[in-house]
């Protein structure tokens with residue numbers, strides 16, 4: 250069975266590339282977003298996010314008419330929901346920070362598509378979600394459309410099929426990974442899974458493996474928690490090594506020579522919108538049981554403060570030092586500053602007023618307003634190294650890795666990424 254129309258709800262870092270790739274398979278794609286500016290940008294054949302080669306694909310599918318964006322959902326055979334699932338910042342009964350998942354964007358998406366749903370439609374939740382979210386989505390749809398049957402009541406014979414298929418693409422490699430990664434497809438019934446597999450087969454070259462919706466939700470959370478726990482291990486090692494006067498990078502390389510050891514890289518903390526968020530969904534569901542997962546989050550969240558203290562101590566050795574901070578993005582070779590430990594560190598240093606701060610970020614043209622207001626200056630690597638007393642490596646961008654190490658020899662260097 251082929252699909253003629255697919256609607257993608259949420260045209261962000263996941264939704265837009267997904268919409269563009271499906272449209273490139275000669276399927277009519279209707280992209281829906283609440284942001285009018287994003288909709289206008291896409292309809293003009295441009296993109297509002299940074300992802301290698303995405304501009305070329307979007308331009309081509311908008312030109313052929315296969316991708317069109319709108320703010321108001323229209324009928325389609327498939328609705329793929331790719332909206333954010335952040336958490337609410339709050340406090341629990343013991344005064345500890347709590348991280349309750351915020352499903353309001355999914356709920357809004359459900360309410361927006363419900364009026365145009367038709368018998369035979371498939372609804373897929375792609376957003377990373379806590380266990381039970383797909384069932385909630387089906388519940389919201391049912392509430393809005395009592396005239397249709399849903400899999401929670403009608404199983405394989407439901408009018409509307411609902412499945413969870415978590416996105417797993419790595420920012421910077423989205424277009425490749427969308428096609429090459431295996432997909433975990435969790436239908437609310439066997440019929441839902443089978444129909445979702447048909448859809449993914451239109452653009453995925455990897456395997457499509459079916460399970461139920463709850464297992465698919467947990468699989469995604471598990472993948473990112475696995476990475477978070479392993480980075481926490483590396484970050485804890487880096488702090489231990491500082492105390493024991495051991496080079497952690499050399500240590501990790503040596504330990505990784507063992508055939509069954511594969512330690513990840515320590516850094517200034519864990520950023521991005523996934524790894525620092527998703528483990529909290531497991532902790533929130535099972536607070537008594539998820540101990541290692543919670544501790545990993547706390548360890549990784551504490552790392553930026555450890556780095557800030559180290560920089561402050563180094564700065565204390567000078568009267569009014571110039572501190573060059575290399576990198577603001579949340580990881581190498583991207584322009585994305587959101588949830589970035591590097592940005593958090595630079596912001597905190599600026600507010601402590603411990604010296605003149607220069608930021609080097611080759612992937613952006615202007616500093617975020619709050620940093621400029623605090624007096625932080627944006628400069629090239631060469632200009633920054635010329636005047637800096639203290640150099641802090643916060644991101645392992647290719648430009649920094651390519652730098653001549655003798656340029657750092659007269660500086661106090663704090664290298665959180667092990668590249669100098």
Ligand code: SAJ
Nearest residue numbers: 417418419472473476513514516519520521523524579580
């Ligand atoms: N980091 C380290 N040390 C490492 C690896 C990463 O400190 O050895 C840091 C990075 O600098 C960054 C953060 O962790 O601040 C996260 O970066 P990342 O490259 O590990 O992951 P993301 O957030 O870009 O993408 C992850 C991916 N998940 C896994 O690799 C298990 C991706 O496949 C998911 O699709 C994505 O989360 C998501 O959307 O959930």
